Amino acid sequence: MTDELQHPRDSVTPNDPQPDPSPDPERKVRSVGERLPLIDGPDKVTGRAKYAGDLAQDALVGRILHGRYSHAEIVSIDTTEAAALPGVVCVLTGEDTTQPYGILPIAMLEYPLANGRVRYRGEPVAAVAAIDAATAAKAISLIKVEYNELPAYYTAEEARAPDAVQLHESRAGNQERDVHFELGDTEAEFANSDLVVEESYQCAEVNQVHMEPNAAVAEFDPIRQHLTIWPSTQVPFYGHLIFARCLGLEKGQVRVIKPFVGGGFGARTETLHHEVICAHLAKATGSTVRLTTSREETFITHRGRPETQVNLKMGMNKDGKLTGLASEVVQRGGGYPSYGIVTILYAGTLMYGIYDIPAVKYDGYRILTNTPPCGAFRGHGTVNVRFAIENLMDRMSEELGLDPFEVRRKNLLVTPTYTANDIMVNSYGLPECLDWVQKESNWDERIKNLAPNKGLGMACAHYVSGAAKPVHWTGEPHAVVNLKLDFDGAITALTGAADIGQGSSTMVVQCVAETLNLDASQIKLMANDSDHTPKDNGSYSSRVTYMVGNAALDAARSMRQILAEAAATLLDAKSEDIEFDGTLFRVAGSQDPGIEYMDVVVEALKDEGTITAKGTFSTPVSAQGGRKFRGSAVGPTMGFSYSAEVVEITVDPDTSQVTVDNIWIAHDLGFALNPLSCEGQIQGSAWMGMGQALSEETRYHNGLLISGNMLDYRVPTMVESPPMDIKMVESIDPNGPYGAKEAGEGSLPSFIPALANAVRMATGVRMTETPITPDRLHEARARYEREQANNVAAE
Amino acid sequence: MNSVLQMTVNGRPRADVVADNMLLVDYLREVCGLTGTKIGCDGGECGACTILADGGARLSCLTLAHSCAGQVIETVEGQATRGELSAVQSSFHEKLGSQCGYCTPGMIMTSESLLRTNTNPTEDEIREALGGNICRCTGYIKIIESVQAAAEIINASREAAE
Numbered sequence: 009m010t011d012e013l014q015h016p017r018d019s020v021t022p023n024d025p026q027p028d029p030s031p032d033p034e035r036k037v038r039s040v041g042e043r044l045p046l047i048d049g050p051d052k053v054t055g056r057a058k059y060a061g062d063l064a065q066d067a068l069v070g071r072i073l074h075g076r077y078s079h080a081e082i083v084s085i086d087t088t089e090a091a092a093l094p095g096v097v098c099v100l101t102g103e104d105t106t107q108p109y110g111i112l113p114i115a116m117l118e119y120p121l122a123n124g125r126v127r128y129r130g131e132p133v134a135a136v137a138a139i140d141a142a143t144a145a146k147a148i149s150l151i152k153v154e155y156n157e158l159p160a161y162y163t164a165e166e167a168r169a170p171d172a173v174q175l176h177e178s179r180a181g182n183q184e185r186d187v188h189f190e191l192g193d194t195e196a197e198f199a200n201s202d203l204v205v206e207e208s209y210q211c212a213e214v215n216q217v218h219m220e221p222n223a224a225v226a227e228f229d230p231i232r233q234h235l236t237i238w239p240s241t242q243v244p245f246y247g248h249l250i251f252a253r254c255l256g257l258e259k260g261q262v263r264v265i266k267p268f269v270g271g272g273f274g275a276r277t278e279t280l281h282h283e284v285i286c287a288h289l290a291k292a293t294g295s296t297v298r299l300t301t302s303r304e305e306t307f308i309t310h311r312g313r314p315e316t317q318v319n320l321k322m323g324m325n326k327d328g329k330l331t332g333l334a335s336e337v338v339q340r341g342g343g344y345p346s347y348g349i350v351t352i353l354y355a356g357t358l359m360y361g362i363y364d365i366p367a368v369k370y371d372g373y374r375i376l377t378n379t380p381p382c383g384a385f386r387g388h389g390t391v392n393v394r395f396a397i398e399n400l401m402d403r404m405s406e407e408l409g410l411d412p413f414e415v416r417r418k419n420l421l422v423t424p425t426y427t428a429n430d431i432m433v434n435s436y437g438l439p440e441c442l443d444w445v446q447k448e449s450n451w452d453e454r455i456k457n458l459a460p461n462k463g464l465g466m467a468c469a470h471y472v473s474g475a476a477k478p479v480h481w482t483g484e485p486h487a488v489v490n491l492k493l494d495f496d497g498a499i500t501a502l503t504g505a506a507d508i509g510q511g512s513s514t515m516v517v518q519c520v521a522e523t524l525n526l527d528a529s530q531i532k533l534m535a536n537d538s539d540h541t542p543k544d545n546g547s548y549s550s551r552v553t554y555m556v557g558n559a560a561l562d563a564a565r566s567m568r569q570i571l572a573e574a575a576a577t578l579l580d581a582k583s584e585d586i587e588f589d590g591t592l593f594r595v596a597g598s599q600d601p602g603i604e605y606m607d608v609v610v611e612a613l614k615d616e617g618t619i620t621a622k623g624t625f626s627t628p629v630s631a632q633g634g635r636k637f638r639g640s641a642v643g644p645t646m647g648f649s650y651s652a653e654v655v656e657i658t659v660d661p662d663t664s665q666v667t668v669d670n671i672w673i674a675h676d677l678g679f680a681l682n683p684l685s686c687e688g689q690i691q692g693s694a695w696m697g698m699g700q701a702l703s704e705e706t707r708y709h710n711g712l713l714i715s716g717n718m719l720d721y722r723v724p725t726m727v728e729s730p731p732m733d734i735k736m737v738e739s740i741d742p743n744g745p746y747g748a749k750e751a752g753e754g755s756l757p758s759f760i761p762a763l764a765n766a767v768r769m770a771t772g773v774r775m776t777e778t779p780i781t782p783d784r785l786h787e788a789r790a791r792y793e794r795e796q797a798n799n800v801a802a803e
Numbered sequence: 804m805n806s807v808l809q810m811t812v813n814g815r816p817r818a819d820v821v822a823d824n825m826l827l828v829d830y831l832r833e834v835c836g837l838t839g840t841k842i843g844c845d846g847g848e849c850g851a852c853t854i855l856a857d858g859g860a861r862l863s864c865l866t867l868a869h870s871c872a873g874q875v876i877e878t879v880e881g882q883a884t885r886g887e888l889s890a891v892q893s894s895f896h897e898k899l900g901s902q903c904g905y906c907t908p909g910m911i912m913t914s915e916s917l918l919r920t921n922t923n924p925t926e927d928e929i930r931e932a933l934g935g936n937i938c939r940c941t942g943y944i945k946i947i948e949s950v951q952a953a954a955e956i957i958n959a960s961r962e963a964a965e
Contacts (some may be wrong), residue, residue, distance in 0.1 A: 049896035050906030053888060053911060055839020055879035062838035219843050219851060219905040270841075270905030271939050303844040440859035446846050509903025509940050688899045690946055695942030718937060726932040726943040 017378060039521035039528045040746050043684035047514045047533065060240045061300040067095055067225060070289045070299030071144035072282065073134040073151050074308065075126035077334045078160035078378040078711030079175070082124055082153060090150040095143035098292045099151065101134045105288050107254045111246060111278035111383075113478065115184070115345035118381075120254060120284040121201045126155075127175050127343030128380045129711040132281050137289040137297050160378035160711055164317070164340040167493035169539065175343060175376045184341050184374040185349045187356055189637035191428035192367025194321075197332030201323030205404055208319045209396040210777045212705035213340065215312035216385055217723055220270020220745045222309055223300040224283045226290035235290065236263045239283040240288075242276040242506050243546030244536050246479075250279040251287045266536035269508040272698070274384035275311045276508070277548035278346060282309065293321035304716040306443055306754075311346055311383025312706065314339040316355075318396040324404045328415035333359060334369040337393060341374050342381035348374040350642050351382070354389020357643025359397070362438065362470040362650065363419040368428055378711055384548060386696060387471060387756040389642075395778060398467035398761030403774055412466055412765070413446050424771035430634030431644045435749065437676025437739035438468060441652035444446075444674040445736045449654040461661050462669075463770025466654045469758035473678075473741075473750040474551030476627040485624035486551070486560040491520065491567050493619040497609045499524070499567065500532040504544025505556040507535060510752055511685040512552045514559045518681055519745055523564030524588050525569075534575035541624075547581040550750035554646055555625045557745030563623025568618060572726060574612035580604055632741075647741040649750035650676040650738065653694065655762040666702055666784040670731040671759070675734070678741040678749030689752035690734050697759030699724050702779050772796075810874050812837070813831045813881025821868050827861075828852045830868035831878060838910045839879040853909035854878050860916035862935075875912030877961070879908035881913065890956035891915050891949070900949030902940035912934050922957050924950070 051057040075082075087099040102121040110116035122133045134151050138144035162168035167175070167182040193235060198204045224239040241247050244264040252259045269276065286299040301309065317338045321492055323331035337355045341348040356370035385391075405415040416438075423436040442487045445466065446452070455464050478486060490502040501520050507513040513533050521528040534541060544556065569583065575593035576583040585595050592602030611617060633644025656670040673694055680686045703722035707715040715721040740747035760778060773788045808821040814837055819834050831837045833855065840863055843851035852864040855877040882889040891914045894900065901907040910933065917924055917932040924932070929950050930943075938946060 009905070045896050046901075049899075049901060050888070050902045052893045052907050053879075053892040054883055055837070055908050058838065059841075059905065061842070063831075065833050065836065065838070117883050217848065217939055219903065219937065220841070222844065268904060270843075271903040300842075303848065411844075509900070509905075535841050684899050688902055688941055691942035691944045692902065692940050696939075723937055723939065725934050725937065726930045726946070729930075729943045732942070732944060752946060 010156065037622045039518045040681045042682065044514060044518060044528055044682050045684065047517055048509050049591040054621050056382060059220050059270055060149035060225055060238050061298070063225045063267060064296050064298050064675060065239055067296040067298040068137040068139065068293060069141045069144045070137050070286050070297045070369065071148050071304065072132045072285060072301070073148045073420050074130040074305070074470060075122060075133045076078040076129065077126055077155050077157050078129040079158040080126050080155035081127065082122060082133060082159065085153045086152040087134065090136060090147040093143065093150060094137040095296070096147045097137045097139070099134060099136050099147065100288055100292060104292065105254065107256070109254055109279065109284065110345055111347055111538070112345065112610055115349060118281070118344045120288055121280050128378050130380065130713065131343065132285060135285045135289060135498070135646050136731045137293050162240055162377060162379060162708060164338050166377040167375050170420065175378070179376055181375045182347050184376050185352055187352055187370065187372040187639050187712045190369040191636065192332070194332040194334045194367040194369040197367040197383055198321065198323045201331040202326045203404055203408060204321065204323045205400060206319070206321045206777060207400055208317065209392070209399065211316045211392040211395060212779060213315040213382065214385065214700050214704045215307055215310060215706055215719065215721060216275040216393060217721065218271030218273055218275055221301050221303050221306040222280060222282045224286040225296065225298045228290035228294055230294035233257065235287055236265065237283065237287055238265050238267045240269050240276060241266060241279065242269070242272040242548060243278065243545055244506060244509050245504060245543050247279040247283060248538055250284060250457045254284050255287055255291050260654055264538045269506065272547070273386045273507045274388060274548065276708060277384045278311065280309055280311070283539045285751065303718065307706070307716040307721065308380050308713055310342065310380035313385040313391060314351065314382035316392040318393055320396050320400050322400050322404060324408065324777065326408055328405065328408065328410045328418040329697050330363060330365045330419045332367040333365050333397070335359060336371045338373045338375065339382070340377050340379065342377060342379045343380040346381045346383040348382065351384065353639045353642035355393045357429065357640070358390035359393065360429070361431055361433060361439055361648050362370045362468065365419070366423050379708060380713070386693065387753050388549065390469070390471065391757045391760065394469050394757040395760045395764065399764050399776065402465070402761070402765040402768065413442055413451070416468055419560045429636050429643065432631055433648060435647055435676070435678055435739035435741035436650065437737040438650040438652065440737045441650055441674035441676055442468070444737065445654045445672045448733055448735070449672040451654060457718065458769070461770055463652065463657050463659065463661045463766035463768065465765030465769060466652065467758045467761035467765060468650070468652045469753035469754055470648040470650050471750050472549055473554040473647045473649060473744065474645055475549040475642070476632045476644040476646060477641045478545060485535055485626040487544060487555040487625040489516065489556060489559040489563045489623045490542055491563045493567065493609065493612070493623045495613065497606050498532055499530065500534055501560065502541045503533070503535050503556060503560070504541045505535060505552045506544070506547040508547050510547065510689060511682065512547060512556065514685065515553055515557055515681055519557050519560040520564045523561055524568055525588050527590070546599055550753050553748050553751070559623045559683070560627035561619050561623065561745050562625065566621035566623060570612055570621060571608055575603060575608045578608065578611050588613040621750060647678060647749040649754035651754040651758040652764060653755065653758040653762045655759065655766050657763065657770060659767065664782045664789060666780060666785065667728065668698060668763070671730055671732040673732060673734050673755050674737050675751065675755050676737040676739050676749070678744045679738050679747035680736045681746060681748045683736060686736055687734055688749040690755045693753055693756040694732060694759045695724065695729060698763070701760040701763040703781060705779050806869070806892055807870055808869055810871055810878045813878060820892055823869055825868045825869045827854070827862055827866040827871055828859055828863035831863060837878050840883060841905055841908055843905060849906070850913065851906050851909040853912045853936065854914055855916055858916065858919060860913045874900050882911065889915070890953040891918065894949040894953035894956065898949040898952050900941065901945045906938045910938065910946055914953065917950070918954055918957060922954055924954060
């Protein structure tokens, strides 16, 4: 694949035709570009689909004891009574789980069960396996833990104080990572700008709330010393490494099978403690253990988006041209590193790649605090910073008397190009996204005729289509797909891509079917069984369509060649002259009666037997971005998606409740491999953005989670969820599979500033905090009205 | 205390020895092996466990199994007849009303309950009826479209029968 990749410096234009094979509208059999329902849909609508908690109903039941302090040394744990309870098979504490782990090789500070110290309230300190749930619960209540409480820090500011106790020995100043870079000279740019504005933004912590609470089933065979585990995860491969590491097994003694997974949105892009604890319990009991966690426990496990402060300074000229952007970001990371280093890096590197900004400066601080660990959440790293940037752009446009659409157009990239840090941008559908939402929302007319308490706002965003650099540097390709063809003529695609509901399995089938000119129903699929399917890094950073899709294409091309050669032998022709119309193989342009598919399969298997065709995808070094600052490995991608949104709202003048009336979204996804599925992704992301914008936030009282359920943590229901008009802009990325890019994240970050900008129009108040709850907005409106009155009085 | 519980589950009469404090959702999943009914929260927050009891939508996580003695219980597993998906099931599949699928059994059962009493629901009526079922994937738009498509199928087959 590598040699076929195209780069901006090869003077590729974004709208160049896609390399072979391109979707052919004349084809009899179509697969990509079709509104294909998900291949595993029938399992989901009949209840046949098995999620981790549905498996092994007769297994031992695992349960976790959670620590009751935010920050404390564990003085002693007495498990005698619990272990003696009839029906209890084993009790484990931190002394039994001594191998630390973590998603980033440079930040493995977490233990399955706390190792002498708890750093957030609810951290696992002990676990039991028992014959049933009631016995397990009783056993948990019998474990006695003695603590020595330490000072706890619930804000980044407290944890950064000079005299603060360090949470981790290796993290001075409770700082997980600081990041600093400057590309261009921001101060010089600000000095020459017509308008420079500084503003601070505060975003509350939010949680993914995937519908399936965390769960795992693990089976340990003590004779063969072999672990099989079914975890609810987005990253079975990373789990594989961690289970082997923590249990002291060789990787070959572990088999990871991903069952159906009830969403993830980033929470499950790292191996979580319940999975490792379940594996430990299985090994300790030499048996099968099922560990399902409650919704509250799932909330406490967390890995959501951190509480974030963004301090921005932006320069703009009278014509709307951005001159410079300086950003300082502080994230309250929680008690353990998780993906924190990546999050704080993305918050800086995703400042560029969307607009042309001559100078960018970034200072990022990821802080360790005594709250549940934050992780990767849909739109990883960019969401809160994008909220700040688009909000400030709107304010500055207004101050300069400029139209917000024109300001965005003034700052468009000229593509193909490389960004300030040498990240390539080939396809760039943002101009078309802007045009579409402006026209379809009837912005220009609507804005002139807004009723009282109504507001209209717009904003843009972008997101990566897969991180160009891997977490583990092994030299392997980024993705591998195998195709198996056997005596029955069936082609089975084997992939490690983790379908978590986003439809990756369907996407692989479509890419293979399209390339082979077969109907999607003729392709079988097997995913995520480490004994059978190729390794895959997992479902995160919107990498799967781009990387696994390309590997599937590559494998299908090899299979097509094998079939063409077999047909050529039968037809006494050259393989390059063979064409297949979905039913018959014949020499192109000939009047041959043609040869049936099965006859060609029989010929291909002669002397060979079962055929395996393999496809790979790797990101070339030239697409991996520059090395202009420490941490510049995070941010580079083969292609950015782009999104523009317009949001129309009504604000209740008495209660300050914001109701979203309409949303218009244009999302540049390169090419819609499956328009049905892509629409679902875009609708879901914008809606999730609405939750963060209006109602969602985790709340703690002295470290105790007080929003650990779906009533206090306010997820929007169907009643308040608006209709949406969606345009899928197809910029045809020269390197994406059939031109496809990311579809499932980029429309989340654009929603939140679009809504805040609409609130400004409706009320006069420019909100710099999320979520914009009725109480926050009410207070801000009262403040605004007092200021207005004072201004009038002063005049 | 354990006692014998008799009820009809997906058309099949059952008699099981069940603890008096067992929840219906646990009875269905652990005793009947019907794991299609999901647990998404700690009680009454999300709607994933919705089943039909004597035709009405009920949260099985807030219902004691014994309180349904003698009733006719339906779960998502009982909706397809002779291998053919129900109108609601096929619509959720075709219209992508189901992404990760975890809320789907509850959505399907609540929709079924709605459409049995109202075959022409307005969009607002659908929103009202499904307001207690949380989905985290779809933004609900395709779920509403699925219910509307199911209503059309049901009405079309009724007209054909008349």
